[in-house]
Amino acid sequence: MTLTFPFLSSIRLGLNTRPLAIHVAVGVTASPGLSVLGLVEPHGREVRERVQRALTRVGLDVSTVFVEVRIGDGGSDLHPPEPVDLAVALAVLVAAGRLPEACLDRRLALGALDPDSAVLPVRGVLTHLRCARERGLAQALVPIANQQEAGLDVMETYAFAFLRDAIEHLTGARRAERVRDTRRFFTPSGSM
């Protein structure tokens, strides 16, 4: 079974982004384990390590099943400007049946993961959100350390400290609070 999430992640080019599709194939073969394709090494290997350990922390052992994640739409391998860990982990959780498939529709997920499954901040969140909103996406999931910055955009955004918080939010077990609007800080004064 192969699932495709065309807009779940995005790649940043200056102050623009383009969608980064994530394809996940799950099955039973002679060579179980998680593999990540489409990124130049060592990025692919690093994403695989981080995601695998974070998924283990939330109770999904991917070492016994075949899970192949392909990032992008073919062509040359990518240098991801920001880590795609959270998007990959959520896509794998959907493919493994731990999350409903519809929960990632028209959503953008940004963030790196550490071995404790904490969602780590990334750069350029504001650019990702603006471009995703212009692309018609409805919601974004961002690291909690980026929530103040994310509040500068009007997109409906939720911030998480751990992967399990994002899972609980997406399953409806415990809804997160929407990121607060921080545009009030932009009170022009012009003085230095």
Added chain:
Amino acid sequence: MTAYDMADLPGNAAAKRAAEIAATGWHSILLIGTAGSGKTLLARRLATLLPALRPKQLLEMAEIHSVSGILGDLRCLHHVPFRAPHHTISEAGMVGCWPGPSPHPGEVSLAHNGVLFLDAIADFRRTTLQAVGDAIAHQSVALHRCGEHASFPARPLLVGATHPCPCGSRWCHCTDSARRSYVARVPLEMFDLRAVLDPAAASPTTPAAPSERSANMRARVVAARGFRFCRRNLPPEASTAERVARTIADLAGSVTVTDAHTAEAVSLTTRGMT
């Protein structure tokens, strides 16, 4: 954060007037003066003459700072950017680069809609200055790598500073040839205006005359910028002196450019370094 104000800077009325014209017309300006004459003080305060950034500009600045990883407290973001890179900066640091996975904006983009201050401009590498000039001319920087391309906006107000001679002392004993060779390294062609600062005015022993506050000067800058919408635009082929004269007329609230405006513009654009 320190609150800078033009009122803190004693004397140098002519240089402050040039700074006001630069802020009004977004004219690049070269500050010339000996060590301790107040070039950096004036450049730092020139940013206080610029009108407050609009919400769209603030968001753009927040995006650039976020991408470069320096987005701090959002409450500090309403300040006009002021960047002062050291003269040893590389071309990549100045205009941006794509060293690893992500493209990085350079100083010229971090100063977008603010002030890019190049102190000791004669000591910058020529190629770095050319890259700055190109970026400002195109108002953006384009970076390419492996079939991908990224761009960052780059529209800073360029402010340069230099000594009139290699020693930079008020009691200069530089030879004519040393002075000529130093002046040749200053990229005068990058600047619309030149202002000379008087070291005596910045001296602590000089009685401080009351100076105008930044807020008053900024109000004139804003009014003059608004006045531009009431008059005809200059043709694209207008010379630097004509553009500066037009800005001076805007500051005076005059629809027509008079001889006095032109004379002041010519003196500001052709002032020498010796």
